[in-house]
Each structure stands twice: as structure tokens, then as C-alpha cells.
Amino acid sequence: MAEPVLAKARDIAWGPIGRKGLGQWGVATLIASEAALFAYLLFAYYYTGASALPGWLLEPRPKLFPSLPNTVLLVASSFAAMYGEKKVEAGDRKGGLLGLGGAFIMGTGFALVQLHEWSTKHYGIGTSSYGSLYFVTTGFHMAHVIVGLAILAALLLWTALGDFSPRRRIGLSAGVLYWHFVDIVWLFVFTTYYLTPYLGFAR
């Protein structure tokens, strides 16, 4: 005899808890799509570089100062953001503000150093395809840093206002996850533009 099945009524989550919830899935899809965008930008670099004539690299030996320490700074800001998230999770609003504020300051520092780095380049966006690729790829990343900083600022505000609690903080977790993405994707951009010339690409 056929038996009807019925989903059991048991105690389940109501709304997002911690980092778990639909918001997390939403940010994951956003990151997947944005990661693809950067993959295509880097593809454009490698494709153009691989078919270019010698001399295409306008910086055959890119200066690693201040770009390398700046990279470390950006990665460190991810850890600060992570610290802030942990603190909010532990119910420590001040610790949360400290972590997020630290991430915001380090991120701003990264952006300022990067702006300085741009100003020291002897080529511009229209100089050649290398210049276009360099400035547009790092420019895309800069746009993401600025969006990320705006998110961190909003998270700071909301944390200060007490809009997050240890379990109700999906917005915080999603924002911090996005900031991690901004930092990780920089490692790929940095490797491509600053390190591969040393490995012999397009030399």
C-alpha cells in the first residue's frame, strides 16, 4: 500500500544564522561572476602579450616596491576584517569595530599607495595596449577596492548602530567575504603584472 511522505516538523533555522543563509549564496554567485570577469581581463593580458612583439612590456622589470609591501597590507586587511567578524560573532561590538575599522584603514592605505604608484608610471592608458591593459586591470581592481571600502564603511556604521548580533549578521559575513575576494583577486593581478615578467612572460 502506498504511503504518503511528509516533511518532518523539527526545529529549523528561521532566517539567516551566522554566515549561513540565502545571502551567502547570493554573494557566492556574485563573486563567481566577478572572478570570471577578472579571469577574462587576465586572459586579455596573456593573449595580447603572447602574440606581441618584443618590447611590448613597458616595464620589463616592474618595481616591487611599494607594490609588494602594499600587497601584504591588503592581505593583512583581510585578516583584520576576519577578526572583526569573529568579534561580532562573540558579541563584542567594540572588537568588531576595531577589526572592521582596521580593515578599512588598511584598505584605504592600499588604495592611496596604488594611486601613488599609478602617478609614477612613465606611460599612460593610451600609450599602448600594455598601458591600456595595466591601467584598466588595476583600475577595475581599484573600483572593487572602492566598492569594498564602501561596504566596510556601511558595515562599520551598522555594527556601531547595533544592527548585527552574534547570530544575525549575514550582511556582515557577506560583506567581509566580498572583501576577501577583493584581496585574493589582487594576488592574481599582482602576479600577472608584477611577477610574470620576471618569469620571462612576453620578455
Place this chain on the structure above:
Amino acid sequence: MTASATRTPEIGENTVELRARLHAIWQTEPGFKEFFTTVDHKEIGLRYIVTAFVLLALGGLEALVIRLQLAGPDLHVLTPEQYDQFFSMHGMTMIFLYASPILSGFSNYLWPLLLGSRDMAFPRLNAFSYWVYLAAALFLYVGFLTGNGPNDGWFNYVPYAQKQYNAGLNQDFYSLGMILLGISTSVGAANFIVTAFKMRAPGMSINRLPVFIWGTLTASVANLLVVPAVSLAFFLLWLDRQFGTSFFQTSGGGQPLLWQHLFWLFGHPWVYAIVLPAMGMVSDGLPIFCRRPLVGYSLVALSTVATMILGFGVWVHHMFATGLPALSLSFFSGASIIITFPSAVAVFAWLATIWTGRPVVTTAFLYFASMIVLFVIGGVSGFMTASVPVDWQLTDTYFVVAHIHYVLIGINVFPVVGATYMWLPKMTGRLLDETLGKWGFWTMFAGFNIGFLPMHLTGLFGMPRRIWTYSAGMGWSTLNLITSIGSFVFAFGVLIFFLNVWKSLRTGAVADADPWGGPTLEWAIPSPPAPYNFAVIPTVASRHPLWEGQLDESRTRSTLEQGMVLDCGKETLTTTPLDAIPERIVPMPKDTWAPLLLALAISVFFVSLLIQSWPLIALGTFWITAALIFWLWPRRSLLERPAAAEDRMAHG
């Protein structure tokens, strides 16, 4: 201050009182404000469908003008400049503004009903996606109507699209419009992916998904990953045009072929994205009219995914003539031939379903069944172009034009019209006229084949695509006249279809919940569905919840009239991605201005980029930021949770 963040959902029966309560919670009042603030997936789905059909009609009218120009040699219906904009606009409209959005419309409307959910995962994002789509369509058509339509074909090769060869605003409208549309497609794709994995009724494990869901899910994953390629390509083109960069400019060390790689990395998966969901419609629709489950469900579902995975690796077959090395040609040629196999699985599964079933020949059945043969014709012509040396002759002739029309009309338009005959009664509660429907079908089918079957021969006789006219001595005159006649017959068939829809809305026979005796959840609820879709969340025990009694294949039965009531506010259920075990009750957003405000902000921003007005760019940026913060502001209400009973009283 936090109350318990968990709850035990109440299980109840589908009662009149429950339905009334849910109705009060979920309904969108008809009204001016509500028109702009609704987040109901059914309303949004219908808007997508109506808008996409309007654009189908516009693209069709453009095609008819083109066919007048080509009806005979040396005609002057259009100037070359007008012709270039007409054929580009026709292709762009059909491929980007009709073929994908129409499927988004059906998916938006149907997914929660098929999945046993009360809405999509992100209802506000859904509304936003529609508004941006509408904005992009208006943006592109404003360009066209002011003489600034795209004029370099839908795939828009550089350097002809560059400023030194194309000085007008045409390419700026096209570039920015496509980026705007890409935003809509991407957020829509994200919404479908999360909905497919999270918003299913308990028990609807991944191997019980309707094939239509598989199709749209696969297409959405592809879109999420490949739309950035084309958005980026158009953005780089716009920079080349406006800011003197050298991405595609050989003078600055750029690569014209980079455009083609970026475009086809997107373009080829996109073609699958606009046919796989439609193939899913056929895979779900045919069995209903054949009165048996689909033959080879698992193989068909797997082949859907396999087609897309292979589809990522064949983009170069659009570039066989660009002077690539032979090794690379062989690889992409082989991959393109092998991609035939997963498509063949679907064809034989459909044929077997007909042969082992008892077909009832309705209009919807005719559209679905005829699609099989159109699909095969479009498939075999594609298989010919997969062979590199043959493609060197076929490519950029009318053979390819015939191929793309068999693919897009055969595998998109025919299933979509069939799906309308099948599902419109669910949406409106009224059936379409079967007699008029069959007249419409045969007119469309005859017109289409009269128009496009001879076009293969036009191609084999060497007519290059995208020529605005030809001379009498080329041997193409008769064939072109036949094609023009066929296309007008086809257009008349489409007109009959539109008239039938109009007639149905006014005087159509009333449809009950399940006019076709369908197997899936949408047929278990009234036509049209209530705002909350399901009064109780169903529990699913098989692929065919409504056919279990007749098929009697397992010891378990789905439960449709009893389940979680979730009536403490606007709520639905999320389940685990593979097994669909209940995981979380999610509060759903109420109607809101946020999606429209953000869409308007982004539209202002894109207009400001087009006219390069810095104050307007600043305004757009500020507006976007403000709209996003408004949208994402955390809901304090979540911090405290009233007990279920109190909440009920509050709503009661």
C-alpha cells in the same frame, strides 16, 4: 535581546482559513504604487514574457523589411546604411532582447510553481533584473530610432566598430546597452542558480528536478560565468572609442582577434543558454501529451549539463577562418563534432517518448513535436560547420544564416509558443483556442520551412551574409524571393498566435487547475495561482508527484494537501542543495521601491556615460550608492522574533 533564531514549523491542512490568511500576507494590491513595487515572481515573469514578445514582434518587423529589400536583385527599399542597422538590430533584438528574456520570463513565472516554493530566492533582485532589462531594451531602441542603432552585426567585429570607421553614436549605444543588459542577465542567472539549489519543496532531490529546471539552471551557470566576457569586451571597445586605449587597435599593439575570443567565449555558450531551457520545455511538455514519463530522464538531464560543459570549449569554431594553427583547428573541430552526441540523446529520448506513449495531438504537442525535426535540421547544419575545411566554404554565407534560424526559431520560438499553449492557462486561467492554434501552427511551420529551408541552398550557392543587395546574375534571385514569401507567411502565423492569446484573454474557455493532466507541482494549484502559490508546502516523493497514483511505481506518495503552513508573515522554506531536506524558514521581502530606484539609478548612470556628462555621472554614482545602502540595510526585525502565535494574532 535575540530571541530564538529557530522555529518548529507548524504542519497543517490546506484550509480556507489558511488560504485567506496567506492571501492577506502575500497579495500585491492592484494599484499605481504596487505596479512599481511588486516583487511577486509571477508578475515579474509575465512582464518579462510580454516585453520579450513585444521585442519579438519588433525584431520580426525589422526582418520583414530586410526580406523586402532582399526579395529581388538590386532593390532599394533600404539604403546600405539603413540595411546595416536593420540587420544588426534584428539580430541583436532576437538574440539578446527576445530569446533569453522570454525564457527568463517563463522560468520566473514557473520555477517556484514547479519547485513547490512561494517565490524565487531573491524576489527584489528579480524585480531589479526585469527593470534593468526593460531599461536596456529602451536604451538600445532609443539609439535605433534616432539612427544610432548597432551597425556591425550582432557580433560587432572590431576594428569596423572602432571610431575611425564608425564615427557615430551607434557603437556607443550598443556597447553601453549591452553592458546594461549584462547586469540584468547576470543577476537573473544568480537568482535562478540559488533558487534551483535552495528553494525546492522537501523531497525534491536533485534527481527529481523537471528537465526545464535543469535547462535553465545550466544556462544560468553558463551566463553567470560568460556574460562578464562580453560585458568586458564591450567596455574595452567603449574605452578604445572614447579614451584612446589600444585593446583592439593594432596601431597601439592591440589585437583585433581579442574581441573575437572574448565575444565567442561568451557567444557560443550563450547559444546553448537560449536553447537548453527551451529543450527543457519540450522534455517536460511532450510527456504530458504522450501520457508517459520522459524516456531516459537521467540521460537527458546529464546531456543538458554535458552540452554546456563541451559548449565552453568550442568557441573557436566561430573563428576557423581567422588564420589559426592547424593543430588548434583540429582540436576545436573535433570537439564541435563530438558535441553532437548529447544533443542526439535528447532527440532519441523525445522520439522514444512519442513511440512508447499515446500522443494526444494538441497545438502544444504540435509545436513540441515539430521542434524535434527543426532541431535536427539545425543540428546537422551545425555539424557541417564543425568540419573546418567545409566551414571555410560555409561560414559567412547564407548557409550559416539558415542554420542560426533553425536553431533560434526551431529550438527557441517553437518550444516557447508550445509552452505558451501549455502554460498560459495556468497563468491566466483561460485556455487558448485549439482550432485557431492549429491553423497558427501550420502557418508558422509552413512559412518557416518555406522561408528557411531553401536558404541553405542560397548559402551553398555562395550568397555572403550581410550584403545589402545582390545582382541578378548570381543565381540567388528566385531563392531569395521564396525566402521572402516564406518569412511573410511565417510572420502571419506568429500574428495568429498573438491573436489567439488576445482572444483567450477576452473570451477563452476557463481552465481548471490541471487542464492537461500534468505531472508536476504547478498543476496541483489553481489557475491562476494564488499570490502565495502553495498554501501548504508540498512534500515530494517522485519526479511526477501528480502521476504517482496512475504509475504506481513506488511505495511512497507525495503529499500536497498537508504540509508546513508557514503563515507567520511572508515566509517560505529553503532546503538542502542535493536532497532537499528542510533547512530554514526564510522571511521573504515585501513589496519595495528599492529595485526600481536602483534600476533607474543605473540607467541614469549609463545615459551619463553615453553623453559623458560629469555632473550626471556623479549624480548616477551617488544615486546607485544610496539605493544600494537603502536596499541592503539590515532588517532589525530579524534581531527579535515574536513567538509564532503572537505573530499570527498580529496578522490575523
Place this chain on the structure above:
Amino acid sequence: MSGVPLGYLSASGDRAAAVVPLTWYMIVVSCAVSLIILALLVAGVVRRRIRDHSTQVNTVEVTRSGQGMRWIVIGLLVSAVPLAVSLIWTMTALAAVVGPPNKSALVVDITAHQWWWQIDYNGKSPSQHFTTANELHVPVGRKVLVRLHSGDVIHSFWVPRLTGKTDVIPGQTNLSWLKADRPGTYFGHCAEYCGMEHARMGFRVIAQPEAQFRAWRARQLQPAAHPASALATRGHALFHYRCSLCHTVRGTNAASRMGPDLTHLMSRRTLAAGMLPNNRGALAGWVDNPQASKPGAHMPNQHLTGPQLQQVVAYLETLQ
């Protein structure tokens, strides 16, 4: 196939001929597959359908009957055979047509412009070099290597009866090759959309026996003769003033490469990239008002008076 100058179902040269049987094979397989599926579909519907037209779909009971999976297995197995043949044949045909020929071939440089073809024959010394337009003369039976350059946007070089398409892309030199089996005139056309007059970007390949080809080549190497008649001399002066900004006539001061080289204009059969016959009426019409017959062409209307037009045409007619 003479009625379809751009048709490619028959060939007149090795490179195209290697593909014709494969093309026919694929057409036959495609038609057969389509017809078989159509027959199976129609037969299935006719045999299995419920004949009573008044039947409501939802009153017919649902059953899972029959051995449907067999269809998929047999269908895939049967499909695999022609697909495997296609795959192997494709690879062998590709090997036959892909490589550029060895160095014994005649080498020609073709530069595609909006909307005409510049054709350069290179000799051992600069004096052996000459330029013509829109008509590629080749010796029968000899392989011809074509180096493709673009003067502006992407075009595609295509002579259906001799060779498939090779795109002409700025910034890179693509190679094509062809060999004509017998004397004749073969049509070519641009096959990548390149702007307003893509429709009028044809050319001709004229295959001649070796001796005739050599004679033609020797003729082309000559500079233009000085005009003899007074009318043509006045035309020459006018040409110098009006036309030399864009055109070259070797042996005169006209040396611009913007438009086609006109040194031996009258030896060509057509004007305006294969669009017009090369006769006095068409020539006069074209020179005076090219925008009327080829709107968008980069040659502007000349607004000549009647006598001026006569003079210019008289001069052009001396460019034998």
C-alpha cells in the same frame, strides 16, 4: 553550376576540390538524418496518436510502457558511424588543404580595402613589381600563395571554386593559397562584413595558360603610355588635378595609393570591385557619380562638367 558564380558545390582547383566530396557527404548525411527523423516522428505520431479528436488530454491514463531506452542506445550507436567518418574525413581533408605551398609557388600580396582589393605582384627587383586591383591573374596549374593584408577593417578572401575563406585581419598576415586546374574566370568576394558596401566587394580570378599569363605580366610591368589625342591630353591634366590625390598611374606624377592603381585600367574587365562592366558608359557614370551606384564608396562624386568628363574618360581609355 555556371549559373551560380559563387557556388562551392563544384570546384576548379585542388584546394577547393579536396573539400567538395566531404561537403557532399555531409549534405547527404544531413539530409538523410533529417528525413529519417522526420519519418520516425511522423510515423510515431500517426501510429501512436489517440485518434478521437474530442479526447481531453487529462482523461488519458498515464502509463510507463515500452522499452524507450533502446531508442537512445541504438540511436547513439547509429549516429556514431557517420560522425566518426566525418571526423576522420575532416582531419584528412584539413591536412590536404591546410598548409601553404612550398616555395615554387607564385607569391601575390593582396591588401583588402573598404571596398576593393589591391593586388601586388612581386618580382626579384623593384622594377619587376606592379600593382593592380580586383583582378587576380594566375597561371593555370601553378600553386599561388596569397599573403593577405588589411588596409583598414577585417575582410575575408574567398574564391569559392578555388579556395575557402581566409580572414584578412589588420596587424597580421594570413596566408591562403589556390591552384586553378583550367583556364577561366572565377568569382571571389569579401566574406566578412566590412561596412556599407560589403555587398560590392567582389573580385575575379583569371586563370590563364602560363604563356598568356607571362604576356599579361609583361604588359602590366609597362608604365602608362602618354596620351596621343588632344582630348586625352586635356583629360590627363584634369586627372592630375582631380584624381591623383588618390590614384596611381605609373609613368606619371600620379602616385597615391589611396585608391586602385589605374596604370592599366582598361585591361580590366570590371570597375568598382567587380560591380560594373568596364565600358565607356559605365566608366563615365562611375567617374562622375560613384555614390549613385555604390553609395558609401570612399570615392567622392566629381561634379565634372560634360566636356571635362569626356576628357577624363578619354584619358582613362588610353590606360590600356
